[in-house]
Amino acid sequence: xxxxxxxxGFGATLWDWLTTVxxxxxxxxxxxxxxxxxxxxxxxxxxxRLQLITPNNDLVSAGLFNDLITMHGxxxxxxxxxxxxxxxxxxxxxLQIGARDVAFPxxxxxxxxMFAFGGLFLNISWLFGEVPDAGWTSYASLSLHSPGHxxxxxxxxxxxxxxxxxxxxxxxxVTIINMRAPGMTYMRMPLFTWTTFVASAMILFxxxxxxxxxxxxxxxxxxxGNFFDHTMxxxxxxxxxxxxxxxxxxxxxxxxxxxxxxxEIFSVFSRKRLFGYTAMVFATVLIGFLGFMVWAHHMFTVxxxxxxxAIFAVATMAIAVPTGVKIFNWLLTIWGGSIKVTTPMLYALxxxxxxxxxxxxxxxxxxxxxDYQLHDSYxxxxxxxxxxVGGVVLAIFAGLHYWWPKMFGTILNEFLxxxxxxxxxxxxxxxxxxxxxxxxxxxxxxxxxxMDGQGWNLANFISTIGALLMAIGFTVMVINIIMTTVxxxxxxxxxxxxGRTLEWAIPSPPPxxxxxxxxxxxxxxxxxVEKMEGSKEMITPAxxxxxxxxPHGSIIPMLMSLGLFIAGFGAMFHQETSWxxxxxxxxxxxxFVTMATRSVKDDLGYYVTKEQILQDQENFKRGRN
Amino acid sequence: MIKGLKKWRLFSLLALFAVFMAGCGxxxxxxxxxxxxxxxxxxxxxxxxxxxxxxxxxxVVIIYTVALFRFRRSKLGEDHIPEQxxxxxxxxxxxxxxPIVLLLILAIPTVHYTYKLGDVKAMGAVDEEGNAExxxxxxxxxxYWWEFEYPDLGIVTAQELVVPTDEKVYFxxxxxxxxxxxWIPSVxxxxxxxxxxxxxxYLSFEKESDGLKDGVFYGKCAELCGPxxxxxxxxxxxxxxxxxxxxxxxxxxxxxxxxxxxxxxxxVFSQSCIGCHAVSGVGESGAQGPNLASFGDRNRVAGxxxxxxENLKDWIRDTQKHKPGNTMxxxxxxxxxxxxxxxxxxxLMGLKVAK
Numbered sequence: 001x002x003x004x005x006x007x008x009g010f011g012a013t014l015w016d017w018l019t020t021v022x023x024x025x026x027x028x029x030x031x032x033x034x035x036x037x038x039x040x041x042x043x044x045x046x047x048x049r050l051q052l053i054t055p056n057n058d059l060v061s062a063g064l065f066n067d068l069i070t071m072h073g074x075x076x077x078x079x080x081x082x083x084x085x086x087x088x089x090x091x092x093x094x095l096q097i098g099a100r101d102v103a104f105p106x107x108x109x110x111x112x113x114m115f116a117f118g119g120l121f122l123n124i125s126w127l128f129g130e131v132p133d134a135g136w137t138s139y140a141s142l143s144l145h146s147p148g149h150x151x152x153x154x155x156x157x158x159x160x161x162x163x164x165x166x167x168x169x170x171x172x173x174v175t176i177i178n179m180r181a182p183g184m185t186y187m188r189m190p191l192f193t194w195t196t197f198v199a200s201a202m203i204l205f206x207x208x209x210x211x212x213x214x215x216x217x218x219x220x221x222x223x224x225g226n227f228f229d230h231t232m233x234x235x236x237x238x239x240x241x242x243x244x245x246x247x248x249x250x251x252x253x254x255x256x257x258x259x260x261x262x263x264e265i266f267s268v269f270s271r272k273r274l275f276g277y278t279a280m281v282f283a284t285v286l287i288g289f290l291g292f293m294v295w296a297h298h299m300f301t302v303x304x305x306x307x308x309x310a311i312f313a314v315a316t317m318a319i320a321v322p323t324g325v326k327i328f329n330w331l332l333t334i335w336g337g338s339i340k341v342t343t344p345m346l347y348a349l350x351x352x353x354x355x356x357x358x359x360x361x362x363x364x365x366x367x368x369x370x371d372y373q374l375h376d377s378y379x380x381x382x383x384x385x386x387x388x389v390g391g392v393v394l395a396i397f398a399g400l401h402y403w404w405p406k407m408f409g410t411i412l413n414e415f416l417x418x419x420x421x422x423x424x425x426x427x428x429x430x431x432x433x434x435x436x437x438x439x440x441x442x443x444x445x446x447x448x449x450x451m452d453g454q455g456w457n458l459a460n461f462i463s464t465i466g467a468l469l470m471a472i473g474f475t476v477m478v479i480n481i482i483m484t485t486v487x488x489x490x491x492x493x494x495x496x497x498x499g500r501t502l503e504w505a506i507p508s509p510p511p512x513x514x515x516x517x518x519x520x521x522x523x524x525x526x527x528x529v530e531k532m533e534g535s536k537e538m539i540t541p542a543x544x545x546x547x548x549x550x551p552h553g554s555i556i557p558m559l560m561s562l563g564l565f566i567a568g569f570g571a572m573f574h575q576e577t578s579w580x581x582x583x584x585x586x587x588x589x590x591x592f593v594t595m596a597t598r599s600v601k602d603d604l605g606y607y608v609t610k611e612q613i614l615q616d617q618e619n620f621k622r623g624r625n
Numbered sequence: 626m627i628k629g630l631k632k633w634r635l636f637s638l639l640a641l642f643a644v645f646m647a648g649c650g651x652x653x654x655x656x657x658x659x660x661x662x663x664x665x666x667x668x669x670x671x672x673x674x675x676x677x678x679x680x681x682x683x684x685v686v687i688i689y690t691v692a693l694f695r696f697r698r699s700k701l702g703e704d705h706i707p708e709q710x711x712x713x714x715x716x717x718x719x720x721x722x723x724p725i726v727l728l729l730i731l732a733i734p735t736v737h738y739t740y741k742l743g744d745v746k747a748m749g750a751v752d753e754e755g756n757a758e759x760x761x762x763x764x765x766x767x768x769y770w771w772e773f774e775y776p777d778l779g780i781v782t783a784q785e786l787v788v789p790t791d792e793k794v795y796f797x798x799x800x801x802x803x804x805x806x807x808w809i810p811s812v813x814x815x816x817x818x819x820x821x822x823x824x825x826x827y828l829s830f831e832k833e834s835d836g837l838k839d840g841v842f843y844g845k846c847a848e849l850c851g852p853x854x855x856x857x858x859x860x861x862x863x864x865x866x867x868x869x870x871x872x873x874x875x876x877x878x879x880x881x882x883x884x885x886x887x888x889x890x891x892x893v894f895s896q897s898c899i900g901c902h903a904v905s906g907v908g909e910s911g912a913q914g915p916n917l918a919s920f921g922d923r924n925r926v927a928g929x930x931x932x933x934x935e936n937l938k939d940w941i942r943d944t945q946k947h948k949p950g951n952t953m954x955x956x957x958x959x960x961x962x963x964x965x966x967x968x969x970x971x972x973l974m975g976l977k978v979a980k
Contacts (some may be wrong), residue, residue, distance in 0.1 A: 053870035066852060133852075139801070142804065218701055272707045276711075303816060306739045309741065313735050317731065325717065325721060335688070339697050357682065368739045369741075372667060373667050375815060441651065441655045441656070442810035455651040595777075
C-alpha cells in the first residue's frame with residue numbers, strides 16, 4: 001500500500017479523500033455527493049407535492065414554489081442523476097476494461113471538485129434567500145426579468161459544475177479509447193462501458209453549447225450584455241435553442257448509462273449473454289447521434305412554423321426505433337434465461353414497463369399538433385418523470401444494489417432492498433400515472449396552486465400520496481445503507497455468483513491498483529468465458545507481475561475549484577459592492593496560480609513494488625478462505 | 626385462494642382504468658371534450674397515437690410476462706446454464722421494421738395536421754370593399770393578464786375573450802414583458818407569446834359557452850412567467866355571430882355612452898385608476914392595466930377570484946397578497962377610504978355592455 005493510505009486518524013483520512021486521484025475513491029465521492037443532492041432534490045419534490053395536495057393550498061408562497069421547482073429540476077439533473085452515474089462510471093468502467101485507472105486521474109479529481117463546488121454554489125442560494133426561480137430551463141425573458149441574485153446562482157453554479165462534467169466526459173472518452181486491456185476490442189466491451197463511451201461523446205458535444213449559453217446569461221445579467229434582451233437587439237429564442245441543443249442530448253446522457261446498467265443486470269441475473277449485443281451497441285450509437293437532431297421538439301409551440309415542426313416531429317419519432325430495438329433485446333435476453341429476482345433484477349424488471357410507458361408518451365408528444373395540447377401541461381411532467389424516474393432513477397437504485405459490493409465490499413440487505421423497491425415503484429406509478437390525465441384535463445405545469453372546481457382535486461391528491469410512498473421507499477434504502485455499513489460483513493470477488501464482466505474477477509473492493517497484472521480479455525463477458533472453462537484464477541494475465549507506476553494524490557484540483565467558487569461570488573456582487581471585482585480577480589488568479597503550480601511542479605508518481613503486490617495477493621487469498 | 630386474489634387485483638385495476646378513461650375532465654377546460662375543429666383534430670391524433678402506443682405496450686407486456694413466468698431460476702434449478710444465444714437477425718429485422726411501419730402510420734397524419742393547423746394564409750384576406758373577411762384578434766400577454774384587441778373593429782378588452790362561434794378566428798400573439806403561452810385546452814393547443822415576434826394561428830369555436838358551468842371556457846397561461854403564473858387565467862365567451870355583432874356594437878358605444886352606476890365611484894376612478902385602466906372599449910392594445918369597459922360582465926376579478934364586490938375590494942386593498950408580483954399598486958385606506966371603495970366597487974360592477 002502507499003505510504004498515504006497507511007496513515008490512520010481522522011485528519012489523515014480526510015486528507016486522503018480530499019487529495020485522492022484513485023478512480024474508485026472519486027467514484028465513491030461522486031456517489032455520496034450525488035446522493036446528498038438527491039436527498040435535497042427529493043425534499044424539494046415532497047414540498048412541491050404537499051403544496052399541490054389540495055386546491056388553494058398555502059403551504060408555500062408562489063415565489064418559494066418557483067424556487068422549489070427550479071432547484072428540484074436543476075438539482076436532480078445536474079447534481080444528483082449525473083454525478084451518481086459518474087460515480088458508477090468512475091468506479092466500474094476502468095475495471096470493466098481492465099485498466100489501472102482513468103486516463104487522467106488528476107483531471108478526474110478536478111471534475112469531481114468542480115461538480116462539488118458548483119453544486120455548493122447553486123445551493124448556497126438558499127442561505128442568501130435569493131434562489132433561482134426561472135425553472136430549470138431558465139428561459140431568457142423570465143431569467144432576465146427575475147429580480148435578485150437567484151438566476152446568477154444558477155448561471156455561475158452550473159457553469160462551474162458543467163465544466164467538471166465536460167472534463168469527466170473527455171476523461172472517460174480517452175480512457176475507453178486508450179486504456180483497454182489487451183484483447184478488449186470495442187465489440188467486446190460490456191454494454192455499460194459502451195454507454196459510458198457514447199454518453200461521454202455526447203457530453204463532449206452537448207456541454208459546450210450550455211457553457212456558451214450560460215456565459216451569455218451571465219453577461220446579460222451581471223455585465224450588461226444584451227444577448228437575450230430583445231429591446232436591445234437580442235433574441236430570447238436563441239436561448240431556447242442553445243438550451244435544448246444541450247438539453248435534449250442531456251436526457252440521453254442520463255438514460256444511456258441507465259440502459260448500460262440494466263443491460264449488465266439483465267444478462268447477469270438471467271445467466272445469459274446479452275441478446276443481440278451488436279444491435280444493442282449500434283442502437284446506443286444511433287440514439288446518441290439522433291439525440292442531437294431533435295432538440296426543437298421541445299419548442300413546437302414557440303412558433304417555428306409548420307415545416308420545422310414537421311421535420312423535428314418525424315426525426316423525434318425515428319428515435320423510437322433504436323429504443324424499441326433495445327427493449328426487445330432485453331426481453332429476449334431474459335427469454336430462455338434463468339431469471340433470479342434479486343434486488344437489482346427487480347429494479348430492472350420494474351424498469352421495462354415503466355420505461356416503455358415513458359417512451360410511448362414521448363412519441364405521442366413527438367406528434368407536433370398533439371404536442372400543442374400536451375406541451376407544458378401536466379402530461380409532460382408525467383412523461384419526463386416516467387423516463388427519468390422510471391429509467392434513470394430505477395437504474396441508479398439498481399446499480400447501487402448491484403455494484404455496492406464492488407465499491408464498498410459489503411452487500412446491501414436483499415429484503416430491505418425489495419421493500420424499498422415495492423414502496424418506490426408503487427409510489428412512482430401512483431404519483432405520475434394520473435398526471436397524464438391532469439394534463440389532458442387542462443392543468444398547466446409549474447403552477448404553484450390551482451383553483452377548486454376544475455376537476456383536478458382527486459388526481460392531485462392521489463399524486464401526492466404516491467410521492468409519500470416514494471419517500472418511504474427511499475428512507476428504507478438509506479436505513480439499509482446505514483445498517484449494511486455498520487454490520488460490515490465482507491464479501492468475496494463475485495458475491496452475486498453470476499458475474500460475467502471483469503470487475504467481478506477481482507476483490508471487493510479492488511486493491512488501489514485494480515489488477516496485479518493487466519488481464520488478457522478473451523471474449524465478450526470475459527469472466528464468463530473463464531468460468532465456463534473452469535479457470536481457477538478467473539483472469540488470464542497479459543503480462544507478468546511487475547512494479548506498477550501510480551500517480552500521487554493532489555490537493556490542487558480542490559484548490560482550483562475553490563478559486564472558481566470564490567470568483568463566482570465576485571462576479572455576482574461586483575455591480576453593487578466595491579469588493580466584488582477584487583474577489584472576482586482574486587478567485588481567478590488563485591485558480592491560475594494553482595494551475596501554474598501543477599504545470600511547473602513535476603509529479604513523477606511512485607511505484608508499487610512487485611513484493612507488495614504479491615503480498616496483497618496472499619492476503620486476499622487468505623481472506624477468501 | 627391465490628387465483629381469487631389475482632382476479633381481484635385484475636378487477637380493481639380495470640375499474641381504476643375505467644374511472645380514468647371515463648373521467649373526461651370538465652367540459653370548459655378538458656382536451657378530452659373538444660369544442661372546436663383544432664382541438665378535435667388534435668383529439669383524433671391523440672386517439673390514433675394512443676391506439677398505436679397501447680398496442681406496443683401490450684406486445685411488450687405479453688412477452689415480458691410470459692418470460693418472467695417461464696424462465697425463473699426457481700423452476701429451472703440452481704445449476705441450469707441457459708444456452709448463450711448471440712441474437713437473431715430475423716428478430717432484429719422484425720422489431721426494426723414493424724415499429725417503422727407503426728411510426729409511419731402516425732407520422733403521415735402528424736405532418737398533415739402540422740400544416741393544416743399552421744395555415745394562416747386567410748388571415749389578411751379582404752373582400753371587394755376592403756373589409757377583413759375573417760375575425761382577427763391581437764392578443765398581448767402581460768404580467769399576469771391578457772389583452773384582446775380586435776383591430777378591424779376598433780375595440781379592445783381584457784381577461785375575457787369574446788368570439789363568434791362556427792368560424793375561424795385568427796390570432797396574433799405577442800408578450801409585452803416576459804414570455805407567456807396562450808392556451809384554451811378545450812378549443813385547441815397552445816401557442817407561445819414571445820417577446821420579440823408575433824405568432825399567428827387560428828382556432829375555431831364550435832360550442833356556445835352559454836351552457837357551460839360558468840358560461841365560459843377556461844384559458845390558461847402555459848409558460849412559467851413568474852410567481853403568479855398559476856393565476857394568469859383568462860376566460861372565453863363564445864357567442865353566435867349575431868350576438869357577437871351586437872356585443873361589438875355595444876363595446877363600440879362605450880366611448881360615447883359610458884355607463885355610470887355610481888357617480889361617486891366614477892370620481893374615485895378618475896382620481897385613482899384612470900391612469901392605467903380605460904373604461905371605454907374603443908381603442909388599441911398597449912394599456913398599463915386591463916381595459917374595464919365590460920368589467921361588470923366578467924366572470925372573475927383579477928382573472929381568478931369569484932366575481933363579487935367583496936373580492937373586488939379585497940383585491941384593490943392588497944393586490945400583492947392575491948397575485949404576487951403583479952404590477953398593480955395596492956390602495957390603502959388613506960388613498961381610498963372605505964366609503965369611496967364601496968362606491969368604486971359599485972361603479973366597476975356596473976360597467977356592463979351585455980344585456
